Amino acid sequence: MTLLVTDLPIDVCGLISEAIRPENGALATFMGSVRNPSGGRAVQGLFYEAYAPMALKKFNEINSEVRARWQVQELSIIHRVGRLLAGDVAVLIIASSAHRRDALSACSHAIERVKQITPIWKKEFREGPQGVWLENCCESNQNETSNV
Amino acid sequence: MEVSVKLFASVREMFQKDEIRVWVSDNCTLQELNHFIGKEHPNFKNLPGRWAVNLEFRSLDYKIKGNEEIAWIPPVSGG
Numbered sequence: 001m002t003l004l005v006t007d008l009p010i011d012v013c014g015l016i017s018e019a020i021r022p023e024n025g026a027l028a029t030f031m032g033s034v035r036n037p038s039g040g041r042a043v044q045g046l047f048y049e050a051y052a053p054m055a056l057k058k059f060n061e062i063n064s065e066v067r068a069r070w071q072v073q074e075l076s077i078i079h080r081v082g083r084l085l086a087g088d089v090a091v092l093i094i095a096s097s098a099h100r101r102d103a104l105s106a107c108s109h110a111i112e113r114v115k116q117i118t119p120i121w122k123k124e125f126r127e128g129p130q131g132v133w134l135e136n137c138c139e140s141n142q143n144e145t146s147n148v
Numbered sequence: 149m150e151v152s153v154k155l156f157a158s159v160r161e162m163f164q165k166d167e168i169r170v171w172v173s174d175n176c177t178l179q180e181l182n183h184f185i186g187k188e189h190p191n192f193k194n195l196p197g198r199w200a201v202n203l204e205f206r207s208l209d210y211k212i213k214g215n216e217e218i219a220w221i222p223p224v225s226g227g
Contacts, residue, residue: 032227048226049156049157049160050226051154051156051200051219051221053203054200054203054219054221055226057203057204079226079227090227091226091227111227114226114227115224115226115227116224117205117224118224118226119156119200119219119221119224119226120224120225120226120227121156121157121158121222121224121225121226122225122226123157133157133158133161133222133225134225135223135224135225136223136224136225136226136227
């Protein structure tokens with residue numbers, strides 16, 4: 001199991017290879033990478049920032065949630081921070097289990113929860129030096145409390 | 149008592165610092181902390197986000213104790 005926030009490139013193939021075990025018949029992955037274009041706009045890159053200690057605590061909570069619901073042998077959540085270019089891998093989820101349904105469900109749940117509860121932010125750089133901080137859509141930020 | 153508030157992302161850039169220090173009354177709530185910060189920093193008013201204390205999200209009625217790690221969490225955008 002790897003739960004990590006890192007400013008280094010994510011070794012996707014190495015981490016997947018490490019997760020392969022003879023007793024696991026299924027391994028599901030989600031890999032999120034920097035998209036260009038995005039929303040019809042040319043994107044030069046993204047800058048990711050994390051509140052790393054809290055992000056790791058949330059990764060651990062997600063791990064507990066997953067294991068309470070599905071029979072998962074391995075679960076890894078790795079998120080990169082810093083400046084990333086189009087095509088760079090920003091986040092990797094790996095879930096392995098005896099059967100496919102557990103691995104697929106665990107992987108899907110994990111990435112949704114990463115986007116909902118983990119204190120990580122991204123700034124999108126389009127044309128020019130000024131970037132724009134983005135917010136996750138859907139239910140990601142619905143439980144927030146405005147400081148009004 | 150004086151408390152430190154960690155800032156991130158858009159709010160860190162707005163304040164041009166990653167932490168601010170604020171004097172508050174003992175055992176004040178996070179709602180009252182909002183008020184104290186808003187008095188010194190009007191830009192802080194009406195910002196969307198959540199409070200975290202010791203790495204956990206907390207509601208506005210949470211009472212601050214001494215020596216806690218307090219952070220303002222803007223809407224997240226990981227993934």
